[in-house]
Amino acid sequence: MKDLTGAVDEGRALLYLRPSVQQEDLGGVISENGWQVDVACDINHANQLLESNCYRVGLVHVDGLRPQQIPDAEQLFATRDNIAWVALAHAEALQQGQLCRLIHENFVDYFTLPIHSGVQGLISTLGHAYGMACLRQHSHHDISYNDYEMVGTSPAMRKLFVSIRRVAGVDAPVLVTGESGTGKELIARAVHERSPQRKGPFIAVNCGALPDNLINSELFGYEKGAFTGANQRKIGWIEAAEGGSLFLDEIGDLPLGLQVNLLRFLQEGTIQRVGGTESIRVNARVIAATHVNLAQAVEHGRFRQDLFYRLNVLNLNSPPLRERVQDIEVLARFFFNKFKGDAGRTIRGFTRRSLVAMNNHQWPGNVREMINRVRRALVMCEGRRINPVDLGLEHVEDEALVLTLEQIRERAEERAIRAALVRNTNNVSQTARELGVSRVTLYRLLNKYDLVADS
Ligand SMILES: Nc1ncnc2c1ncn2[C@@H]1O[C@H](COP(=O)(O)OP(=O)(O)OP(=O)(O)O)[C@@H](O)[C@H]1O
Ligand SMILES: [Mg+2]
Structure with missing residues (x-):
């Protein structure tokens, strides 16, 4: 536990934004209560x-x-979310939808004017706000030191967080599926960090990155003299993962001939080093990931069915960014804060136009693409805030501006169909059922949007 009371003494500096001199001036009473108040007009x-x-x-x-x-105010509050904002407003102003939304989305509390007898209430609210800001700062602090922090507030991500916790405690292999750049490796690490094996090593192996002849000896290790050049015994990755987790990335790329060796390890919990005869017991949690559809690879004879069943005991799916639009802004701000030091000068955040463009973009490269665009923007940005052109999304914004209602409907329809096809592994009947349309209608729509599905 951090001692937050110690932090309180750092100085209670308060920014007081009073855009009109006609408004009640509360600066005096607040500073009398131990705050250092700066007034902005x-x-x-x-x-x-x-x-x-x-x-x-x-x-x-x-x-x-x-x-x-x-x-502009919204931009200010949103980019300065390390500050706890408290609103002051007259009761009648709180009837306006725009102001209510502004307060609800950006403020930790509000006070109704005139203040009259409520000064002490306001002072205690400011004290609470201060406490919240300190807490928030400490939690942000942790994020910046943890490269494996997963960010997301969309229902899909919340569901995923719950599943990760649930799966982490179960002693069975986990298969993480999802498009490239969606965070599969991050999910694997999150499972490991929450599992009973978290004190052990996390060994990541990219099954697609090594030539076939090497992968076997890298995975299983070898004995001295097993082959030319094997001058001494070498421990493989599986053994290195003893007591921890073995992350088999891009498992779909594992050559068919080697899949049987891995199957043996999953079934029996033992391995043999190349050139050895001894069976060595290894206790390691197996987490595998793939961006290819393994069920389909099984059908096409590229992946062993028995291995697929062994690996696919627990499944976690990492949803593409376009299916969780609520996370776009959250992630953009997260990466902005993470990399803003690269800019070499103060950049204040995104313009509203950038946020619109990001929301309209389809993100084929998912979170990885988001990181690249934000980092590029921080370097390219000439103004004080990031514009769509800095993100390389100016065309998206143009598109967004000229859309008619009909086009917006069509885009939404297309997006919904794409997402449903993914969820139903391209199966037309299931997709049609989920969307509540007939197969005939779905075929017409697939044709209209130039989409392909399995019949
Ligand atoms: N929810 C998230 N919050 C924060 N960072 C994320 C999130 N999802 C992904 N990332 C970051 O995005 C990048 C891509 O994630 P990761 O490597 O886990 O994806 P992947 O699905 O394994 O991609 P690939 O198929 O390209 O290997 C990483 O830098 C990761 O830290
Ligand atoms: Mg990966």
Whole structure:
């Protein structure tokens, strides 16, 4: 446990955004209660103060903001999410949808004006906000030191987090499936870190990266003299994973001839080194990953069915980014914060147009593509915030701007069909059933959007 009370003494600096002088001035009473208050008269001024000061709490008269200032304000609150924002508003302003949304999405609390007798209430709210900001800072701190942090708030990711925990405690192989760049390796590490084997090693082996003749000796090790050049005994990756987890990445690429050796290990828990006769017992949790459809590979005779069944006891699917649009912004901000040091100067975040473009993009390269685009943008960005052009997404934004309602409907329809096809492994009958349309209708739509499925 961190001692948060110690952190409280670092200085209670508070940014007070009061866009109109007609608004009740609370700066005096707040500073009398132990806060150092800096008053900003508009958003630009607030940004300037934020550049050179460290605030944990921000207090804002939100109903003093003009409608045209709201997008900039939103940008400010969202990119400064290390600050706990508290809103002040008159009761009638809280009837406006736009302000309510602004408060709900960006603020930890709000206070109704006029304040009159409620000053002590406000002071205690600011104290709580300060505590929340400290907690948040400590949790962010942990993220920045952990490269294997998984980020996501979409229902699909929440479900995945629950499944990871559930699967981690069970002593059986896990198969992680999903498109490239969706985070399969991260999932494998997350399983390991939550498993009883977490104190042991995590050995990652890319089954597609080594030539066939090497992979066997790398996986199983060899005895001295097993082949020319085997001058001494070598322990293979499977043995190296003793007491921990063995991550077999791209298992679909494992040559057919070698699959039987792996099957033996999964069935019996023992291996033989190349050139050896001794059976060596190895206790290692097996986690495999693949971006290919293994069931299909089995059908085509490229993957052993018995091995597939052995590996596929517990399955975790890593959903593509386009199927969890809610995570796009969260991930973009996460990588922005992670890599913003690369920029060499202060960049404040994304413009609203960038967020729109990212939301409209299809992300064929998934999270890996997101990382590349954000890192590139941090280097290319000439302004204070990242624009679509920095992300290489200017065309996406243009597309988004000229879409008619009909086109938007079509895009949504196409996206839904694509996603359903993936979920139903391209099977037309199942996809049609899930989407609640007839097969005939689905065929017409597949034709319309130039999509292919298995009949
Ligand atoms: N939910 C997430 N939160 C944070 N980072 C993520 C998330 N998902 C993926 N990443 C990051 O994206 C990159 C790609 O993830 P990973 O290597 O696990 O994907 P993969 O599915 O194994 O991809 P490939 O098929 O290309 O090997 C990594 O740098 C990983 O840390
Ligand atoms: Mg991978």
